[in-house]
Structure formats: C-alpha cells, structure tokens
Amino acid sequence: xxxxxxxxxxxxxxxxxxxxxxxxxxxxxxxxxxxxxxxxxxxxxxxxxxxxxxxxxxxxxxxxxxxxxxxxxxxxxxxxxxxxxxxxxxxxxxxxxxxxxxxxxxxxxxxxxxxxxxxxxxxxxxxxxxxxxxxxxxxxxxxxxxxxxxxxxxxxxxxxxxxxxxxxxxxxxxxxxxxxxxxxxxxxxxxxxxxxxxxxxxxxxxxxxxxxxxxxxxxxxxxxxxxxxxx
Amino acid sequence: xxxxxxxxxxxxxxxxxxxxxxxxxxxxxxxxxxxxxxxxxxxxxxxxxxxxxxxxxxxxxxxxxxxxxxxxxxxxxxxxxxxxxxxxxxxxxxxxxxxxxxxxxxxxxxxxxxxxxxxxxxxxxxxxxxxxxxxxxxxxxxxxxxxxxxxxxxxxxxxxxxxxxxxxxxxxxxxxxxxxxxxxxxxxxxxxxxxxxxxxxxxxxxxxxxxxxxxxxxxxxxxxxxxxxxxxxxxxxxxxxxxxxxxxxxxxxxxxxxxxxxxxxxxxxxxxxxxxxxxxxxxxxxxxxxxxxxxxxxxxxxxxxxxxxxxxxxxxxxxxxxxxxxxxxxxxxxxxxxxxxxxxxxxxxxxxxxxxxxxxxxxxxxxxxxxxxxxxxxxxxxxxxxx
Numbered sequence: 001x002x003x004x005x006x007x008x009x010x011x012x013x014x015x016x017x018x019x020x021x022x023x024x025x026x027x028x029x030x031x032x033x034x035x036x037x038x039x040x041x042x043x044x045x046x047x048x049x050x051x052x053x054x055x056x057x058x059x060x061x062x063x064x065x066x067x068x069x070x071x072x073x074x075x076x077x078x079x080x081x082x083x084x085x086x087x088x089x090x091x092x093x094x095x096x097x098x099x100x101x102x103x104x105x106x107x108x109x110x111x112x113x114x115x116x117x118x119x120x121x122x123x124x125x126x127x128x129x130x131x132x133x134x135x136x137x138x139x140x141x142x143x144x145x146x147x148x149x150x151x152x153x154x155x156x157x158x159x160x161x162x163x164x165x166x167x168x169x170x171x172x173x174x175x176x177x178x179x180x181x182x183x184x185x186x187x188x189x190x191x192x193x194x195x196x197x198x199x200x201x202x203x204x205x206x207x208x209x210x211x212x213x214x215x216x217x218x219x220x221x222x223x224x225x226x227x228x229x230x231x
Numbered sequence: 232x233x234x235x236x237x238x239x240x241x242x243x244x245x246x247x248x249x250x251x252x253x254x255x256x257x258x259x260x261x262x263x264x265x266x267x268x269x270x271x272x273x274x275x276x277x278x279x280x281x282x283x284x285x286x287x288x289x290x291x292x293x294x295x296x297x298x299x300x301x302x303x304x305x306x307x308x309x310x311x312x313x314x315x316x317x318x319x320x321x322x323x324x325x326x327x328x329x330x331x332x333x334x335x336x337x338x339x340x341x342x343x344x345x346x347x348x349x350x351x352x353x354x355x356x357x358x359x360x361x362x363x364x365x366x367x368x369x370x371x372x373x374x375x376x377x378x379x380x381x382x383x384x385x386x387x388x389x390x391x392x393x394x395x396x397x398x399x400x401x402x403x404x405x406x407x408x409x410x411x412x413x414x415x416x417x418x419x420x421x422x423x424x425x426x427x428x429x430x431x432x433x434x435x436x437x438x439x440x441x442x443x444x445x446x447x448x449x450x451x452x453x454x455x456x457x458x459x460x461x462x463x464x465x466x467x468x469x470x471x472x473x474x475x476x477x478x479x480x481x482x483x484x485x486x487x488x489x490x491x492x493x494x495x496x497x498x499x500x501x502x503x504x505x506x507x508x509x510x511x512x513x514x515x516x517x518x519x520x521x522x523x524x525x526x527x528x529x530x531x532x533x534x535x536x537x538x539x540x541x542x543x544x545x546x547x548x549x550x551x552x553x554x555x556x557x558x559x560x561x562x563x564x565x566x567x568x569x570x571x572x573x574x575x576x577x578x579x580x581x582x583x584x585x586x587x588x589x590x591x592x593x594x595x596x597x598x599x600x601x602x603x604x605x606x607x608x609x610x611x612x613x614x615x616x617x618x
Contacts, residue, residue, distance in 0.1 A: 109523070
C-alpha cells in the first residue's frame with residue numbers, strides 16, 4: 001500500500017519563555033493508506049506536535065513532511081489552508097464545535113469553502129449526520145447534545161469533505177466509557193468500511209486497542225512501533 | 232452570502248452585548264442625523280429669511296410687549312412702507328395637550344411687509360370682511376385637515392377674554408403658501424379681533440413687522456426706528472429678519488461648531504466602545520476562529536469574517552439611528568412654537584444618509600481592523616492549546 005504520510009528527519013522545537021525546547025528530534029515515520037494509527041506516550045513526548053505536523057497545522061523546523069502527495073513543509077499559509085480543507089478531517093478532545101450553530105450548520109462549515117450549491121451542501125450534511133447516527137439531532141445546538149453526540153457531530157464535520165486522512169487528538173478523552181466505545185467503534189467503521197486513514201493520539205490503552213498500528217513516543221522520538229490487529 | 236450564517240452566529244453569540252452595542256451606535260447616529268438635520272435646517276432658515284423687511288422688538292426682552300402706539304411712529308419714518316403689529320395668542324386646540332399659536336396682525340399690512348406670502352385676492356377680501364377670520368399656512372391646514380369655511384375653536388392659555396372666558400372661535404377664510412410650502416405654518420388672525428377681547432396686554436404688541444422701500448437701506452432704517460424710541464420707556468431693537476435670526480442664534484453660540492463638536496465627541500467615544508466590544512468578542516472566540524482555520528479557512532478569510540461582522544453591526548445600527556432621526560426630527564420640529572415663527576419642520580438631509588453610511592463604515596473599519604488583524608495572525612496551534 002502507498003504511504004499517505006511520509007515524515008523524514010523532522011525536527012520541531014518551540015520557544016517557551018526564553019528557552020528553546022526541541023520537541024521532535026529527527027523523526028521518521030510512514031503511515032500507509034487505510035491504517036488506523038494510534039499514537040501513545042507520556043505528556044510532553046511530542047504526540048500532539050506530530051499530529052499537528054501531519055494535519056498541516058504547523059510546519060517543521062527541519063526535515064520533510066509529505067501527506068497525501070503534498071510536501072507540507074513547502075506550502076504557504078493559504079496553500080496549507082486549502083490543502084487542509086481538501087485532505088484532512090480533524091476531531092478534537094473537546095469537540096470544538098461552534099456553540100451558536102446547530103449540529104447541521106456545524107457540519108456544513110467545511111463545505112462553505114467548496115463550490116457546492118446550498119442544496120448539495122444540505123444533502124451532504126444530512127448524509128454525514130445519518131452516518132454518525134444523528135439525523136434526529138440535526139437542528140440541536142451543541143449545548144443540547146451529550147458529549148458523545150457532540151463528538152459524533154465533530155466526526156461528521158471531519159468527514160463531510162471526504163478527506164484522505166482523519167486526525168484525532170484524544171477523541172475519547174472527555175467522554176464516559178460508553179460514549180467512548182461508540183466513538184471508537186464509529187472510527188473503526190470509517191477505517192474498515194470507508195478505508196479512511198486515521199491517526200489518533202490517545203492516553204487510553206482501551207482506545208489504543210482499536211488501532212491497527214500503535215506508535216509509542218518518548219521524548220520526541222518513536223520509542224516503539226507496534227503493528228497489531230484491529231479490535 | 233454563504234458565509235453570512237457564520238457572521239450572524241458570531242453576532243448572536245452574546246445577544247445582550249450585541250444589542251447594547253447596536254443601541255449605542257444607533258443612539259450616536261440618531262444624534263448625528265438629528266443634529267446635522269438641525270444644522271442644515273438652521274442654515275436653511277437663515278437662507279430663506281428676508282432682508283426686505285424689519286422686525287422691531289423690545290430692547291429689554293425679546294418677549295416684552297411694546298405699546299401699539301409705536302406702530303404709527305414707525306410708519307412715519309422715511310423708507311417705511313407698512314407696519315403690522317404682531318401678537319401671539321397661545322392656546323390649545325381640541326385637547327389640552329394639543330398646543331396652538333395664533334398671530335394677531337394687520338393682515339393687509341403683513342401682505343405688504345412679507346411679499347413672499349401667497350394668498351388669492353378673494354381670500355384676502357374674505358379676510359377683510361370677516362372679523363373672526365384667519366388665514367392659515369397650507370402646511371398647518373394639511374396637518375390638521377382644515378379647509379376654508381371650517382370653524383376653529385381655541386382655548387387660550389396666556390390671556391382671558393373680557394367676558395371671563397378663554398374660549399375663542401375663528402373662521403378659516405383662506406390659506407397662504409410660500410415658495411417653500413412646508414414653511415407655511417403660521418396662523419394669521421386680526422390683531423383688532425384679539426386685542427378688543429383680551430384683558431391683559433391690551434393695545435400692546437410683542438413685535439412689529441415693518442416693510443421697507445429699499446432692502447439696501449435696511450440698516451439705516453432700523454437705526455432710525457431705534458433712535459426714534461431711544462428716549463422712550465419702551466426702547467426698541469430693530470433688525471432685518473435675517474440679521475435678527477442670526478443674532479438670536481449667535482446668542483446660543485456657534486451652532487455649527489456646537490453640533491459638530493457634540494457629534495465628534497459622541498463618535499470618538501463610540502469608537503472606543505465599539506473597538507472594545509469587537510476586540511472582546513474576538514478574544515472570546517479565539518479557539519473558534521482557530522477551528523475555522525483548522526477546517527481550511529485562510530488567514531485572510533478569517534480576517535474578513537471579523538471585518539464583515541464589524542461592518543454589519545456598524546451599518547445596521549447606524550441605519551436604525553438615522554432612520555429614527557428622520558422620523559423623530561420632523562416630529563420634534565413641527566411644534567407650534569417654531570411654526571408661529573414661520574419655521575417648518577426640519578428634515579434629515581439626504582447628504583446625511585450618505586455621510587452616516589460613510590462614518591459607519593469608517594467606524595467599523597477603525598474598530599474592526601485591529602481585532603481582524605489579530606484574528607488573521609492567530610496561530611492555530613497556540614490558540615487550540617489555550618496558550
């Protein structure tokens with residue numbers, strides 16, 4: 001299978017106060033198309049930094065990152081934004097839905113950047129909400145939904161533009177066990193039935209068990225690469 | 232247009248704050264529209280008033296009455312062609328809260344003094360025949376739905392009649408108009424009809440309207456009139472109508488400067504208020520703006536969303552304020568006091584609508600650009616991590 005994500009000798013550091021902290025040290029990684037990759041590791045190990053680089057939210061200081069055939073380290077800010085809109089769906093720990101918009105309006109937001117007509121957008125939104133089992137909550141605002149339902153809306157939003165890659169930052173970190181299971185099963189379905197490549201950061205071993213490959217990070221390097229069969 | 236729900240959502244995020252900001256901007260633009268309307272109205276009054284006749288008033292007090300005998304002495308001064316006394320009967324019409332002012336004058340003399348009064352000869356003749364007759368300005372007649380032949384009852388407030396009553400009856404025998412019909416607002420009655428019936432202020436006049444043969448000599452004639460009464464207990468102050476109005480207004484101060492000063496102060500304050508509101512709103516939505524960028528909105532796109540939000544808020548609120556001014560200003564300035572001075576209702580001039588839109592855009596840009604730039608520069612990773 002072709003590599004969707006290819007990372008070569010990536011170095012990333014941040015300035016905190018007056019100190020420069022190197023978060024990723026000459027990191028190399030390849031993620032194949034259709035993989036469900038779990039990223040684990042202690043706090044400060046560089047998981048989220050790596051996820052941000054893969055999702056095109058940040059740029060490396062050194063090295064090359066190629067995702068979905070595009071050299072992200074070479075793109076300008078606006079090119080990167082357009083690339084994100086086309087190729088990546090994001091799922092956050094705290095859902096990050098727009099609080100004054102209904103579920104369907106939240107899901108529609110990425111489609112505003114496309115040339116789809118209003119009717120087409122509406123139809124795609126309905127399909128995405130049906131996929132995550134929330135057709136009956138389309139007009140509800142985030143505050144009127146449970147945590148699990150909000151996360152499902154966030155997943156629908158991440159899927160709506162049919163991205164190459166789903167990037168999930170602790171998607172079950174704010175959920176009870178039952179809701180977390182539902183979200184993980186949904187991600188598994190998306191991975192297995194729709195062939196979506198998923199990169200997920202998690203602290204939770206139960207969540208990690210759903211991944212088809214597990215990477216352990218420590219102090220900015222890959223400590224262990226653990227292929228496994230899906231749950 | 233498809234991004235409008237996002238802008239609308241941002242405005243709805245804190246409805247109370249948006250409404251209060253909208254109210255503040257609307258109030259400022261109401262003041263802007265109304266004050267500029269008054270400014271333009273005053274300039275128009277000055278432009279339309281005449282130098283071809285004089286107004287004689289008491290030197291002591293603008294409202295102090297003078298003896299009617301002054302009229303004959305004024306008439307004897309060279310260059311004076313006509314003199315009309317000018318008394319005001321203040322009262323109410325139909326309801327106690329519906330004020331009305333009727334002017335007691337020598338209408339034949341008024342026609343000679345104010346050549347701009349347009350009345351048909353038949354109506355002038357009817358006025359001459361009818362002791363209780365009145366000639367009403369077309370604007371006032373339209374306002375009350377009066378027509379010739381109507382009988383106008385009035386309850387006076389500033390004087391009573393010799394029979395002890397305060398109720399008067401006038402007969403509408405004609406209407407007059409002017410080059411600018413909206414300023415035809417006065418109601419002229421016979422001075423004698425009122426004078427004979429009143430118990431106080433009998434044989435007195437608060438003003439005299441004086442026609443002159445040569446407007447170029449108005450200053451000299453005015454001086455001659457004042458000189459005539461220099462040693463009288465009832466000294467006069469005479470000016471042509473235009474100078475009189477300008478000197479009255481100058482007592483209030485430089486109206487133009489005051490109006491512009493007030494408007495500038497209001498707008499300056501508003502600038503800080505709006506800037507603070509929009510900046511606070513953007514600060515509160517830092518993570519939401521970062522999410523939009525995450526989903527593919529460009530830095531410029533997010534910047535425009537914030538700017539459009541500021542523009543919509545500013546323009547919509549300004550439109551409400553100016554619309555309100557355009558309704559309230561004519562209502563406020565169509566009262567009987569101004570009408571009795573022959574000043575019609577003031578309106579918000581067309582230029583003010585365009586100026587308001589311009590000021591609103593400027594206000595929105597000045598207050599919206601800093602938070603918009605901040606939104607543009609927002610770093611996704613930093614914003615999402617809450618740092």
